Amino acid sequence: MQEVEIEGLFFDGQTSAQHRAALFYREDGQVGMVGSARQPVSWQSLNISTRIGNTPRYIEFPDGSQFETADNDGVDLLCRRLGYRDRQGFVHVLETNKRYVVMMLVIVIMAVWGFVQYGVPAMSREIALLMPDSVSRTMGEGVLDFLDNQFMAPSALSDRRQAELRALFESYADQLDEGLSLQVEFRDGGPMAANAFALPDGTIVFTDQLIELADDDREIASVMLHEIGHVHYRHSLRSAVQQFSLAMLVMLVTGDVSASSSVVTALPLVLVQTGYSRDMEWEADGFALHFMQQWEIPPEFFASMMEKLEARYSDVYEACREDGSQVSACIEEAVASLERSRGGDMVESYLSTHPLSRERVERFRSALP
Amino acid sequence: MNQTVAVARDRILPFEFQGKAKEYFSIWIVNIALTIVTLGIYSAWAKVRTNQYFYGSTFLDGASFRYLASPMQILKGRIVAFVLFLAYYFSGLISPEASGVTFLLLMLLFPALLVMSMAFKLRNSAWKNVRFDFEKNFKKAYMIFTVPVLLIGAYVGMTFLLLPTGAQPMTETDAQQLQDIPKAIFLIPLLFPILFPLFEYLLVRFLVNHSRYGDGVFDFDTGAGGFYGMYVLAGLVFLVVGVIYGILIAGVSAGIGSMLDESPAQGIVGMAVSLLLMLPLYLWIFAYINAKKTNLIYSNIRIDGHELESDLKVSDMFGLYVTNTLAILLSLGLLMPWAKIRTARYRASRTRLNAMDDLDDYANAQRQRQSALGEEMGEMFDMDLGV
Numbered sequence: 001m002q003e004v005e006i007e008g009l010f011f012d013g014q015t016s017a018q019h020r021a022a023l024f025y026r027e028d029g030q031v032g033m034v035g036s037a038r039q040p041v042s043w044q045s046l047n048i049s050t051r052i053g054n055t056p057r058y059i060e061f062p063d064g065s066q067f068e069t070a071d072n073d074g075v076d077l078l079c080r081r082l083g084y085r086d087r088q089g090f091v092h093v094l095e096t097n098k099r100y101v102v103m104m105l106v107i108v109i110m111a112v113w114g115f116v117q118y119g120v121p122a123m124s125r126e127i128a129l130l131m132p133d134s135v136s137r138t139m140g141e142g143v144l145d146f147l148d149n150q151f152m153a154p155s156a157l158s159d160r161r162q163a164e165l166r167a168l169f170e171s172y173a174d175q176l177d178e179g180l181s182l183q184v185e186f187r188d189g190g191p192m193a194a195n196a197f198a199l200p201d202g203t204i205v206f207t208d209q210l211i212e213l214a215d216d217d218r219e220i221a222s223v224m225l226h227e228i229g230h231v232h233y234r235h236s237l238r239s240a241v242q243q244f245s246l247a248m249l250v251m252l253v254t255g256d257v258s259a260s261s262s263v264v265t266a267l268p269l270v271l272v273q274t275g276y277s278r279d280m281e282w283e284a285d286g287f288a289l290h291f292m293q294q295w296e297i298p299p300e301f302f303a304s305m306m307e308k309l310e311a312r313y314s315d316v317y318e319a320c321r322e323d324g325s326q327v328s329a330c331i332e333e334a335v336a337s338l339e340r341s342r343g344g345d346m347v348e349s350y351l352s353t354h355p356l357s358r359e360r361v362e363r364f365r366s367a368l369p
Numbered sequence: 370m371n372q373t374v375a376v377a378r379d380r381i382l383p384f385e386f387q388g389k390a391k392e393y394f395s396i397w398i399v400n401i402a403l404t405i406v407t408l409g410i411y412s413a414w415a416k417v418r419t420n421q422y423f424y425g426s427t428f429l430d431g432a433s434f435r436y437l438a439s440p441m442q443i444l445k446g447r448i449v450a451f452v453l454f455l456a457y458y459f460s461g462l463i464s465p466e467a468s469g470v471t472f473l474l475l476m477l478l479f480p481a482l483l484v485m486s487m488a489f490k491l492r493n494s495a496w497k498n499v500r501f502d503f504e505k506n507f508k509k510a511y512m513i514f515t516v517p518v519l520l521i522g523a524y525v526g527m528t529f530l531l532l533p534t535g536a537q538p539m540t541e542t543d544a545q546q547l548q549d550i551p552k553a554i555f556l557i558p559l560l561f562p563i564l565f566p567l568f569e570y571l572l573v574r575f576l577v578n579h580s581r582y583g584d585g586v587f588d589f590d591t592g593a594g595g596f597y598g599m600y601v602l603a604g605l606v607f608l609v610v611g612v613i614y615g616i617l618i619a620g621v622s623a624g625i626g627s628m629l630d631e632s633p634a635q636g637i638v639g640m641a642v643s644l645l646l647m648l649p650l651y652l653w654i655f656a657y658i659n660a661k662k663t664n665l666i667y668s669n670i671r672i673d674g675h676e677l678e679s680d681l682k683v684s685d686m687f688g689l690y691v692t693n694t695l696a697i698l699l700s701l702g703l704l705m706p707w708a709k710i711r712t713a714r715y716r717a718s719r720t721r722l723n724a725m726d727d728l729d730d731y732a733n734a735q736r737q738r739q740s741a742l743g744e745e746m747g748e749m750f751d752m753d754l755g756v
Contacts, residue, residue: 009432011498016583017729018432018497052418053392055425056433064733066498068432091403091418095395104402111405244458252404252412253702267698 002027005034006078008069013061023059023067025078031059033067043082048075050088053095115249116272121279124241128234136234139200147205148187155186155208162186165206168217169224175295182228186211194312198227200236213308222288222302229287235280242276285360289367299364306361380724386717388426390707396422397706413444427717429496430728437500438493476518480510491580499733502581509579513571517564524557566596573666582672583731591669599661603654610653614646652694656686667720674725681719689715 003024010021010033022034025043032040038061047060057075059067069075079086094100155162169184182202189195189207196206204227206220214220230236250265285302292299320330400415417440424434457475460467484505491501570593577589660681667679693708 009497013498014732015729016497016499016731017727018430049421052422052425053389053396054387055422058435064498068498088414091399094399095392101395101398104398107402108398108405111402240459244455247458252409253401254705268702 004074004078004081006067006069006071006074008056008067008071010036011066011068013064013066021067023069025082027081029082031078031082038063038065043078043084046084048079048084048086050086051076051092112249112253116246120242120245120249121276124238124245125233127241128237131234131237136200136202136237139236139240143199144185144203144205147192151190151192152207153188153190156188157186157208157211161211165211165217165220168221169204172221172224172291172295173228176228176291182231184224194309196223196227198230198235200231200234202231204228204231210309213312214305216301218297218301219305221297222292222299223305225288225291226284226302229284230280232287233280233283235284238280239273239276243273246272281360285363289364293368299367303361303364306357306364310357379726382430382722382724384717384720384722385428386426386710386714387428388423388710388713390710393422393710394703394706410444413447414440416440416443423713424494426713429722430724432497435495436493437495438489473522476522480514481507484510487576487580496582497728497731499583499731502583503576504579504581506575506579509575513568513575517568520557520560520564527557562600566600567593570596577666577670583733585672585731588671589666589669590671591665595665595669596662599658599665603657603661606657607650607654610650614650617646649691652690653683653687656690657683660686663716675728676723677720678723679720681716685715685719 003026005022005024007020007022010019010023011017012019021036023031024034024040025031026040029043030040031043031046032038041062045062049058049060051057051072054070054072056068056070057072059069059075061067078084079089094104157165165186166184169182173182182204185203185205187205187207189209192207194207194209194213196204196210198204204224206223210223211220246269250269254265288302289299291297292302320333396418400411400418403411404415417436417438420436420438424436427434457471460471484503484507488503488505491503494501574589577587580587660683663681664679667677670677689712693704693712696704697708
């Protein structure tokens with residue numbers, strides 16, 4: 001009867017001693033070691049490792065001994081001849097066929113792109129809306145305390161002014177009929193400067209600096225509506241879900257957790273997250289615009305407020321402040337400079353380096369009142 | 370059976386890595402695609418296949434390493450770990466208290482997870498048909514973690530208690546209370562860098578000393594001095610180079626400023642330049658610590674008189690990291706397999722075993738299979754210590 005041999009190393013399973021050896025198999029299905037006193041065994045009692053690239057194959061005998069060989073083709077032939085079925089063999093077929101590899105590559109690229117572009121935002125929106133109110137409420141707990149401790153101070157606005165703004169706020173919030181428990185707070189922003197933000201529990205915080213920046217209460221109202229938009233769409237919860245989904249994606253692609261903290265993955269992650277937060281700003285703007293139009297507040301008020309907020313960080317403003325001028329005078333100067341540079345072919349304006357801010361302003365400017 | 374392979378005394382046996390980037394790329398991309406198609410379930414098989422490829426491509430004394438974990442074990446662990454990871458991630462959203470409790474629980478579980486994870490990894494690794502092993506000594510693991518956990522716990526606890534709560538401004542009594550606490554509390558953060566190298570040394574010694582190859586016992590044969598030396602030098606370099614960079618960056622951004630003449634882009638350009646300058650420093654520190662630590666650990670491992678030796682070069686590692694990072698970023702991740710393969714090849718080329726005599730006498734110790742739970746949970750919470 002014809003015998004086929006495969007060269008390799010034999011280990012008896014008791015010790016680490018290695019022996020150069022040859023494995024043989026016959027057409028009657030008996031497999032054994034050449035020159036060994038051990039009885040050949042039936043191929044059915046063997047455990048043959050699956051093929052992975054060109055790494056060695058391991059053939060385990062029932063007595064715990066093992067044959068290791070680099071002769072992958074020889075082992076493949078053995079499996080075919082004797083009828084040994086490798087349940088994972090199809091993976092090796094996928095890995096070695098160029099057409100399949102390209103197909104897999106296309107699947108991965110499409111899936112990752114689709115997931116990042118559509119999957120994560122859609123999924124996180126749904127999940128955020130599904131969560132009970134209590135999650136939003138508890139999520140914001142402690143955040144305001146933390147900010148108060150670290151950055152902000154009690155508001156310096158007069159009680160009358162605060163009451164006035166609260167009344168304005170409530171007049172809008174009542175009309176919204178959202179079932180949201182909205183509440184407005186005023187603080188001296190300190191290092192947070194002119195700012196407004198919404199906490200997930202529906203608390204909306206304005207800094208004194210932002211209030212001072214406004215020339216018309218309707219500007220403040222437009223910012224309120226924008227912030228209510230964040231609460232309405234539960235954006236805090238959504239970003240948490242988005243972050244989580246992205247972390248899972250990174251783990252999936254790189255195969256380990258630590259990768260999510262390395263430079264290589266940090267950069268793309270930051271870019272993607274910036275994209276998501278732009279989307280959410282855009283969505284909150286849409287909310288504000290919708291109600292401004294409905295209640296006949298000219299959308300221009302949001303545009304002018306945005307410009308003033310941006311102008312506050314511009315060089316013109318900084319220079320003017322250094323001269324010791326009044327805040328309001330400097331803002332006016334900075335906005336005017338923005339207007340000028342937008343019209344002409346001037347190289348840079350602050351807004352053009354921030355395309356999103358510009359787009360947002362344009363959106364409100366071009367909207368019907 | 371043919372003849373036993375001839376054995377010479379005092380042999381230097383180099384590690385050799387024979388993986389190929391092209392081959393691994395196919396394995397990698399098929400793994401990801403199948404994981405996506407099966408909604409993540411295949412990830413357990415993918416992990417096993419990847420490990421089998423890297424183990425199987427590593428040779429010592431003519432024989433390859435083998436990874437033996439079964440995907441089903443890993444899948445079960447992954448499901449539990451995933452649920453825990455979810456809980457850990459979202460507990461922070463629900464309330465600070467919930468996340469505090471989860472964090473505390475994890476801290477308490479950490480040493481046990483580490484031990485189980487090591488045991489799973491080693492028991493599923495084999496060479497020459499003899500398995501590695503890890504002696505599960507939970508008591509010692511907990512003892513090593515006691516001091517750092519107590520320190521961190523005390524610090525976090527005190528900070529929590531001391532912070533005045535609520536939006537109201539600090540009252541007289543609050544201020545008085547703040548005066549009363551011992552100043553020593555504020556010294557705790559200072560203790561961290563002083564104690565960290567010692568802690569890391571004790572941990573590595575624990576992990577090495579409880580590792581086995583068959584019936585051969587690993588021994589970690591050095592003191593904590595090397596760990597201190599490594600971190601002190603890294604810290605000094607960081608300081609010196611950081612100062613030089615600071616001067617450079619100030620100069621560069623001043624130069625750019627005058628060129629662009631008060632353009633608002635100045636700030637952005639300045640930031641980009643300083644980031645670009647910082648990145649190499651960051652990568653260098655990373656390469657330095659990684660190379661030195663690997664050398665320090667491997668070169669001090671003895672197994673019955675056989676000595677492991679590793680001499681990674683910081684400059685080589687730095688070159689690898691820089692080129693890998695650039696390649697992965699520019700290829701949108703597609704060169705990740707290439708980066709992994711060349712790193713593994715370099716590491717293997719710098720590692721060898723100085724064998725006293727033949728390595729034939731290690732007997733297989735029969736042990737029961739280890740549950741994958743420990744390892745997978747460890748993996749999800751990122752405690753791979755690179756040992």
